[in-house]
Amino acid sequence: MLRFCSQGVLNNSRVIIQPLIQKQITSKLKPIISCPGVISRQYAVKLRDEDNKLECIYYGPLTPQIKGVKVFSLSSSAAGLLAQPIIIREAATIGSTSLLVALCSVVGFFTFVTPLLLHFITKKYVTEIHYDPTTSTYSATTINFFLARKKLDFKVEDVQVPDIPGAFTTLNAKGVPLFIEARHFTDPIHYAKMMGYDKPMDFKLGDQTEDSSKSN
Structure with a gap:
C-alpha cells in the first residue's frame, strides 16, 4: 500500500514539474528564436531603402x-x-x-x-547609370577584363566633354573615358546635364586683345 502511494506521488510530481520545466525552456528560447527574424527583417528593409534611393536612369x-x-x-x-x-x-x-x-x-x-x-x-562602354537624388551623384557601371562590375561615382562637376571626342568616348568622368548614348536615357535631362547643354553656350569668338593688337 505504501509503495502504491509513493508511486502515485512521484507520478503526480512528474506531471506537475515537466510542464513547468518545458514552459521555462520555451520562454527562454522565444527571444533567441525571434532574434534572427528581427535581424533579417531589419536587414531586408535596409537593403530595400538603399535600392530605392538609387534610380536607374540608363541601361546599355x-x-x-x-x-x-x-x-x-x-x-x-x-x-x-x-x-x-x-x-x-x-x-x-x-x-x-x-x-x-x-x-x-x-x-x-x-x-x-x-x-x-x-x-x-x-572597357569604356557603360552598362548602367544610377542616380542618387539626395547627393546628386551618378554611379556608372562598366565591365572589367574578368567580367566583374566596376563602378565609378561622379558628379556633374567631375564631367569633362572633350572638344574632339576619341574613339568610343563620349565624356570623361574624373579622367575616366566613358561611352554612352543619349537615346537610352530614361530622362534626357540627365544626359543634358552631363554634356553641359544646360550651361550658357560659349561661341569662342576669339580674344579681343589679340584682335586689337593686330589692328594696331
Whole structure:
C-alpha cells in the first residue's frame, strides 16, 4: 500500500514539474528564436531603402552581347593555353620551323591579343547609370577584363566633354573615358546635364586683345 502511494506521488510530481520545466525552456528560447527574424527583417528593409534611393536612369542595350563575346573570348583563351603545349609538341615532331612559328603566332593571337583588344574596345562602354537624388551623384557601371562590375561615382562637376571626342568616348568622368548614348536615357535631362547643354553656350569668338593688337 505504501509503495502504491509513493508511486502515485512521484507520478503526480512528474506531471506537475515537466510542464513547468518545458514552459521555462520555451520562454527562454522565444527571444533567441525571434532574434534572427528581427535581424533579417531589419536587414531586408535596409537593403530595400538603399535600392530605392538609387534610380536607374540608363541601361546599355549592348550589355548582354558584350558579356557573351567576352565570355567566349576568355574561354577560347583558356582553351588555347591548355592546347598550346600539345600543338607545339605535335608541330615539333614534323620538324618544320616555319610551321611551328606560324602555329604559335596563330594560337598566341587568339589567346592573348583578342581578349586584350576586346577589353580595350568595351572597357569604356557603360552598362548602367544610377542616380542618387539626395547627393546628386551618378554611379556608372562598366565591365572589367574578368567580367566583374566596376563602378565609378561622379558628379556633374567631375564631367569633362572633350572638344574632339576619341574613339568610343563620349565624356570623361574624373579622367575616366566613358561611352554612352543619349537615346537610352530614361530622362534626357540627365544626359543634358552631363554634356553641359544646360550651361550658357560659349561661341569662342576669339580674344579681343589679340584682335586689337593686330589692328594696331
